Amino acid sequence: MTLLVIAVVLALVCIGAPLYVIVGVTTASCLAAFTDLSTISKLQVLVQHMENLATKQEFLAIPLFVASGAIMTAGGIARRLVELMQALLGALPGGLAIAAVAACMFFAAISGSSPVTLIAVGSMMFPALVQNRYPENFSLGLITTAGSLGCLVPPSLSMLIYAISVSGAVSVDASDLFLAGLIPACLVAGLLSVYCVWQGRKVPGERPRFSLAEVKDKAKAGAWSLLLPILVLGGIYGGWYTPSQAGAVAVAYSLIVTIWIHRELTLKRAFVALVDAAELMGALLPIIVLAFGLNEFLALVDVQERLLAAVRAMNLSAAGFLLLVNIALVVLGALMDSVSATLIFAPMLAPVAYQVYGIDPIHFGVIFVVNMEIGYLAPPVATNLFVASAIFKKPFAQVARAVMPTLAITCLALLLIIYIPTISLGALNLRDGRPLYAAFPWAGKPAAPAVETAPEGPSLRSLTGKLIDELENDQPPPSDKPSP
Amino acid sequence: MSMGLVVFVDVVHRIFSRSPGRLATLLAGVLQHFGGDVTVAGLDATVAPGIILGVGFLTVYAALRTRAQASGRSLGRGALVLRAFVGTVLITVLVQGFVRLRPEGMVWAPYSALVTLLWVGLIGASMATYKGRHLALEMGEKLWPASLQPTIKRIALIVTAAFSLLIVLLGSISLADHFAAWRESPTSDLIPAVDWPKWVVFAVVPYAFAMIAIRLVGRALGLLPEPEPPEVPT
Numbered sequence: 001m002t003l004l005v006i007a008v009v010l011a012l013v014c015i016g017a018p019l020y021v022i023v024g025v026t027t028a029s030c031l032a033a034f035t036d037l038s039t040i041s042k043l044q045v046l047v048q049h050m051e052n053l054a055t056k057q058e059f060l061a062i063p064l065f066v067a068s069g070a071i072m073t074a075g076g077i078a079r080r081l082v083e084l085m086q087a088l089l090g091a092l093p094g095g096l097a098i099a100a101v102a103a104c105m106f107f108a109a110i111s112g113s114s115p116v117t118l119i120a121v122g123s124m125m126f127p128a129l130v131q132n133r134y135p136e137n138f139s140l141g142l143i144t145t146a147g148s149l150g151c152l153v154p155p156s157l158s159m160l161i162y163a164i165s166v167s168g169a170v171s172v173d174a175s176d177l178f179l180a181g182l183i184p185a186c187l188v189a190g191l192l193s194v195y196c197v198w199q200g201r202k203v204p205g206e207r208p209r210f211s212l213a214e215v216k217d218k219a220k221a222g223a224w225s226l227l228l229p230i231l232v233l234g235g236i237y238g239g240w241y242t243p244s245q246a247g248a249v250a251v252a253y254s255l256i257v258t259i260w261i262h263r264e265l266t267l268k269r270a271f272v273a274l275v276d277a278a279e280l281m282g283a284l285l286p287i288i289v290l291a292f293g294l295n296e297f298l299a300l301v302d303v304q305e306r307l308l309a310a311v312r313a314m315n316l317s318a319a320g321f322l323l324l325v326n327i328a329l330v331v332l333g334a335l336m337d338s339v340s341a342t343l344i345f346a347p348m349l350a351p352v353a354y355q356v357y358g359i360d361p362i363h364f365g366v367i368f369v370v371n372m373e374i375g376y377l378a379p380p381v382a383t384n385l386f387v388a389s390a391i392f393k394k395p396f397a398q399v400a401r402a403v404m405p406t407l408a409i410t411c412l413a414l415l416l417i418i419y420i421p422t423i424s425l426g427a428l429n430l431r432d433g434r435p436l437y438a439a440f441p442w443a444g445k446p447a448a449p450a451v452e453t454a455p456e457g458p459s460l461r462s463l464t465g466k467l468i469d470e471l472e473n474d475q476p477p478p479s480d481k482p483s484p
Numbered sequence: 485m486s487m488g489l490v491v492f493v494d495v496v497h498r499i500f501s502r503s504p505g506r507l508a509t510l511l512a513g514v515l516q517h518f519g520g521d522v523t524v525a526g527l528d529a530t531v532a533p534g535i536i537l538g539v540g541f542l543t544v545y546a547a548l549r550t551r552a553q554a555s556g557r558s559l560g561r562g563a564l565v566l567r568a569f570v571g572t573v574l575i576t577v578l579v580q581g582f583v584r585l586r587p588e589g590m591v592w593a594p595y596s597a598l599v600t601l602l603w604v605g606l607i608g609a610s611m612a613t614y615k616g617r618h619l620a621l622e623m624g625e626k627l628w629p630a631s632l633q634p635t636i637k638r639i640a641l642i643v644t645a646a647f648s649l650l651i652v653l654l655g656s657i658s659l660a661d662h663f664a665a666w667r668e669s670p671t672s673d674l675i676p677a678v679d680w681p682k683w684v685v686f687a688v689v690p691y692a693f694a695m696i697a698i699r700l701v702g703r704a705l706g707l708l709p710e711p712e713p714p715e716v717p718t
Contacts, residue, residue, distance in 0.1 A: 014627055015640040020609075021647045028650070047654040050606070051686050054598045054675060063601050064488050220550055240506055244594075245495045251488030256547075263552040274485055279615060281601075282608025 001033045019340055020286035027293040035300050049292045053285075057244055058164055061174065062284070064247025065155050067277045068254040069111035072225065074273035075258025075265040078120035080222035081106050086128075087218040091210035094200020096132050097139070098193045100125040101146045105189050108150030109229035113157055114376050115387045118147025126392055137402040138199050144377065144388040144399060145406035146192060151338075151373040152185035154178030155232055155246065158338060158369045161288070165343045168295070169304070169351040170361040174243040175236045177369075179431065180362045180424040184370060187423060188413045195409055224257045237431070284339060291343035304348055311356050318357040318440070322418050325349060326371060330411075333375020334382065342372060363438070366424040370414045377403050377410070487600040493582075494593035501583045504528040507535060537572065544571040592677040599675060599685050606692035613696045616711035638704050645700035648693040655690035659683055 012022045085099035108117045122143040129139035151158040163174040232246045258265035353359040376384040379400045389396045425438040508528035515522045545568035628636050662683035665673040673682050702708030
């Protein structure tokens with residue numbers, strides 16, 4: 001039966017079926033093959049997850065940030081950011097390249113999406129870099145990699161999806177994850193900037209001189225765009241609103257800035273941008289809800305418990321476990337779309353990391369998201385490589401070769417983030433009044449569960465009954481309170 | 485857009501109806517830390533509103549000052565200050581009027597936004613099918629020789645349509661259950677806060693997937709045109 005399910009999934013992959021069909025058919029066939037949820041009416045689990053969307057407030061953050069990103073992108077924010085960064089950093093060795101990295105980072109904070117950042121900033125910065133005699137492959141690789149910083153810079157869709165997907169297994173607040181992602185994002189951007197300086201020293205020609213007047217001028221034009229991440233993050237951490245409500249603030253703010261202050265967006269163009277955002281949501285939503293069905297199945301057949309037992313039996317150290325998980329995630333990221341990989345594997349791996357090794361779910365979340373960032377760049381299923389190949393009109397193989405040095409830099413950053421948890425947890429520790437330093441459990445071996453685990457050996461029948469009961473009950477939406 | 489704006493208005497209401505306000509609490513904490521003899525209630529009544537008004541005025545002034553002018557000419561400082569003042573007063577009156585006239589706020593806002601999310605997301609899924617924007621592993625299609633690709637594509641369309649029809653069937657069963665529950669007792673089986681019958685809200689599930697299935701079958705049979713490939717994959 002297992003082989004049959006695998007064959008069905010492989011067949012769907014081979015015919016190029018949409019991801020939501022692959023996830024949905026996998027869920028339906030697993031439910032039919034391995035549980036007693038085999039009758040058609042019991043497969044309603046698939047649909048009930050869609051209906052449950054109407055009561056889950058944490059979901060609101062995703063469409064709202066997608067919408068605000070679409071409005072800002074259509075409103076010409078990228079150009080203002082690029083000009084400001086060029087004025088600020090252009091005079092440094094490799095300044096134009098550093099400006100590209102910084103613009104990508106800030107734009108990612110506004111748009112929340114890697115491919116959108118790559119399209120908006122990359123389409124301006126790649127020609128500028130080549131025109132200023134930076135090597136073509138360096139420019140291509142740098143822009144493609146910096147574009148993927150969107151995964152790490154809050155408010156990031158990847159982080160929101162991670163927080164939502166693991167919410168049934170471990171407690172992760174999206175706002176904590178946002179804060180934890182800030183320093184790792186700066187680390188990746190910093191390492192890329194060092195690479196830019198090193199490359200920039202070899203670039204012939206004069207660098208532009210630093211002009212305070214130009215910086216003031218460009219800052220005036222770009223200030224409202226730069227304020228958005230501050231407004232979003234400041235509001236969340238100041239306790240003014242939750243991440244979902246921050247999405248609504250971002251939508252209202254981006255409309256006011258682009259339509260009323262910058263006057264670059266008409267209502268008609270805003271409507272087109274929002275329709276585009278709705279289509280993007282339409283592409284994401286079925287995958288997300290059907291993946292929840294798959295997670296439900298994995299819970300029904302105790303996959304997590306089995307994984308826990310298997311990891312304990314392997315008797316790996318925490319360092320070895322994380323290394324293994326990361327190799328697996330990089331391979332998965334290269335083979336799968338990042339959203340599906342997060343939805344399917346994060347709820348399985350995060351509780352194991354926490355319960356067996358005591359690895360903080362926030363730290364693990366940041367590691368997961370950096371892996372997904374690498375997944376955006378690692379062929380064959382690398383969204384950003386496809387996007388870069390299309391917008392820069394370069395062969396896919398050339399783009400894949402060009403990202404190798406910057407991909408190696410990102411992998412180096414990943415290793416630092418994994419084994420120095422202070423990088424991700426330091427900001428949270430400071431906020432909560434704990435010591436800044438967070439030690440990595442180098443000598444860590446599989447330990448007793450750190451938190452309460454599911455009662456051992458529940459029967460499939462009882463779990464199934466519980467699932468159906470939950471689905472039939474009208475639960476009030478969970479409160480979406482701001483973090484303290 | 486309406487989803488975002490409704491939740492935004494709710495957020496504004498929550499912020500300005502909170503008593504004591506967040507700003508007063510923050511200020512009191514800071515001042516008391518440095519030995520200041522202040523109370524949250526005192527700051528909430530005096531200093532905090534002043535700061536909010538001041539920051540509001542400066543924000544409106546900065547927005548007016550940096551606002552792109554249609555005619556290209558900029559306003560004088562006096563005119564800007566006057567407009568900023570009037571703007572701040574208007575916003576304050578609107579916000580305070582709203583908070584005082586509707587002290588209970590907009591409890592329904594997040595619920596209506598979630599219903600909108602369901603509708604927008606699923607109709608968006610149908611539109612994504614129309615424009616060929618659903619995420620797929622493109623390598624699958626490329627495994628086949630060029631001569632076989634149209635057939636493979638047709639098979640993929642039919643399989644996707646079949647799966648969509650399964651969702652239509654499951655959605656219809658669920659819809660019938662919700663309708664029966666609602667007909668039995670019209671005050672039950674409602675979406676909380678907005679009190680819309682669930683069967684009305686969830687009708688979008690079979691509807692959207694039926695649209696997807698029809699489009700895909702139409703394309704597989706050659707009755708509907710193939711979508712234009714997007715300029716860049718999304």
